[in-house]
Each structure stands twice: as structure tokens, then as C-alpha cells.
Amino acid sequence: MTVLTTQDLVIDIPGRADGRPLSLRVAPGQRWGVLGPNGVGKTTLLHTLAGLRAPRAGRVLLDDTPLETLKRKRVAQRLALVFQDRQDGFPATVLETALIGRHPFLAPWHREGAEDLLLAREALAALAVDHLADRLVTTLSGGERQRVAIATALAQTPSVWLADEPTNHLDLHHQVAVMKLLRERAGRGAAVVMGLHDLNLAARWCDHLLLLYPDGQHCFGPAEAMLEPTALARLYGQPLTMARVGGAPVFVPADPVPGASDDRP
Numbered sequence: 001m002t003v004l005t006t007q008d009l010v011i012d013i014p015g016r017a018d019g020r021p022l023s024l025r026v027a028p029g030q031r032w033g034v035l036g037p038n039g040v041g042k043t044t045l046l047h048t049l050a051g052l053r054a055p056r057a058g059r060v061l062l063d064d065t066p067l068e069t070l071k072r073k074r075v076a077q078r079l080a081l082v083f084q085d086r087q088d089g090f091p092a093t094v095l096e097t098a099l100i101g102r103h104p105f106l107a108p109w110h111r112e113g114a115e116d117l118l119l120a121r122e123a124l125a126a127l128a129v130d131h132l133a134d135r136l137v138t139t140l141s142g143g144e145r146q147r148v149a150i151a152t153a154l155a156q157t158p159s160v161w162l163a164d165e166p167t168n169h170l171d172l173h174h175q176v177a178v179m180k181l182l183r184e185r186a187g188r189g190a191a192v193v194m195g196l197h198d199l200n201l202a203a204r205w206c207d208h209l210l211l212l213y214p215d216g217q218h219c220f221g222p223a224e225a226m227l228e229p230t231a232l233a234r235l236y237g238q239p240l241t242m243a244r245v246g247g248a249p250v251f252v253p254a255d256p257v258p259g260a261s262d263d264r265p
């Protein structure tokens with residue numbers, strides 16, 4: 001199983017000063033959440049970890065090998081990225097889209113075989129979109145399209161999952177289903193890193209958290225230690241109240257201070 005490491009990594013956000021270099025080790029079986037306000041660099045970090053963007057400084061290693069020295073095909077055999085948004089440039093079916101997850105494993109000029117087809121169909125079934133196999137992805141709802149994207153990553157059988165807002169567009173049931181799937185993958189030894197906006201999803205489903213601050217600072221560690229209301233309020237510029245439900249922390253925006261003006265009409 002693959003370990004993802006960053007060594008003094010500085011992501012490249014155009015026009016922004018260098019942030020504090022990040023040295024992180026994501027071990028097999030861990031589920032990391034990346035938290036921070038809009039525009040802080042969560043997507044940029046995930047794309048840099050996937051090797052799609054060059055870092056400004058430092059490097060990313062898959063096991064002990066610098067990412068930039070690996071062939072893209074080799075990287076794609078081990079690492080999957082679920083994008084936050086996607087444009088479907090040409091009309092492929094749902095099954096054809098899931099089969100893209102098998103492309104890193106095909107020899108040049110070879111078509112997908114029975115095993116690839118089986119993995120793609122199983123992945124679609126795991127995301128409850130198998131009944132849509134023959135539909136064009138351009139005709140899907142946002143949540144259906146998101147589940148097909150996750151199924152495509154699942155068909156890729158990665159040992160590192162990078163998922164940018166994996167619950168984007170999903171209703172509550174499917175949010176839980178996707179989080180359970182990622183937990184199950186981690187249980188089988190995959191390393192999972194996901195960008196999340198929902199603190200409560202992070203609290204419930206991540207065992208480690210990386211907090212990215214707008215001033216370029218960061219902190220990270222075991223989730224329980226990072227879920228500290230004062231630190232999270234500073235992260236989002238939003239006072240928070242924490243409660244516990246079934247032993248798990250739950251965060252809600254704090255009530256406005258009595259007498260202070262708020263956003264209500």
C-alpha cells in the first residue's frame with residue numbers, strides 16, 4: 001500500500017506569497033480531511049498532490065519516489081483524483097465513463113477486457129448508478145454525475161484517493177454512502193485525502209485533519225485534537241458552538257451575541 005508524503009511543500013497560488021512549507025505523511029488506512037475557507041488552496045493542494053500542478057517549492061512522494069519522476073500511467077495506477085467539478089466535453093455513456101478508471105491498466109491500443117468491464121460495473125453498482133449505465137453522462141443530475149465520478153475512481157482501484165468535495169451535489173443518504181465507501185476503502189489499506197467544507201462530515205468521517213489558514217499557516221494532526229472550536233472559529237472567521245451527539249462532536253454557527261446586529265431582516 002502506498003504512502004503519500006510531502007516534503008517542505010509550498011503550493012503555487014498565483015499572486016500569493018509562499019505559505020508555510022507543508023511536510024505531511026499520509027499513511028495507508030488514514031482518512032484525512034483538508035479544511036479551510038473558500039479560496040484558501042484546498043483544490044490547489046489536492047491537484048499538487050496528484051501531480052497535476054507543479055509545486056512552487058518542495059515535493060510530493062508516492063512511497064519514496066518523487067511524483068514528478070514517475071510516469072503518469074504509473075501514478076494513475078496508484079492514485080485517483082475526484083474533481084470538485086467536471087465538464088463533460090463529449091457525450092460518453094455512464095459505463096464508458098466508469099471504464100476510464102481502467103485506462104491506466106490497459107496496454108497501448110488495447111481495449112478494456114472482461115475484468116475491466118466487471119470492475120466498472122461493480123463500481124457503478126457500489127454507487128447505485130448501475131441502472132444508468134447506458135445513459136449519456138451529459139443527461140445526469142448533479143448528484144448522479146458525482147456518483148459516476150466516484151465510481152470511476154473506484155474502478156481505478158487506487159491505493160491513494162484524493163477527493164475534492166466528494167459529497168458535492170449529494171443528498172444526505174448518498175453523502176453517508178460515499179463516506180462509508182471511503183472508510184471501507186481505507187479499512188482495506190487505501191490512504192484517503194478529501195477536501196471538505198462540512199465540518200460535521202469531517203468530524204464524523206476523518207481520523208486526521210489538515211487546517212489551511214488564509215495567512216498561509218497550517219496545522220494538522222489526529223481529528224479529535226484538531227476539532228477545537230476556538231481554532232475552527234479562527235479558521236472560518238465564524239464563531240462556533242460544539243455539542244456532542246452520540247459521543248461525536250457536532251458544530252453549529254454560534255448564536256449572535258444578544259444585542260449585536262446580525263443578518264436577519
Ligand SMILES: Nc1ncnc2c1ncn2[C@@H]1O[C@H](COP(=O)(O)OP(=O)(O)OP(=O)(O)O)[C@@H](O)[C@H]1O
Pocket residue numbers: 013014036037038039040041042043044045
Ligand atoms: N489559474 C489561476 N490563476 C489565478 N488564481 C488562481 C488560479 N487558480 C486558482 N487561483 C486562486 O487560487 C486560490 C486557491 O484556489 P483553490 O481552488 O485551491 O481554493 P479552495 O480552498 O479549493 O476554494 P473553495 O473552497 O472555494 O473551493 C483562489 O484564490 C483562486 O482564485
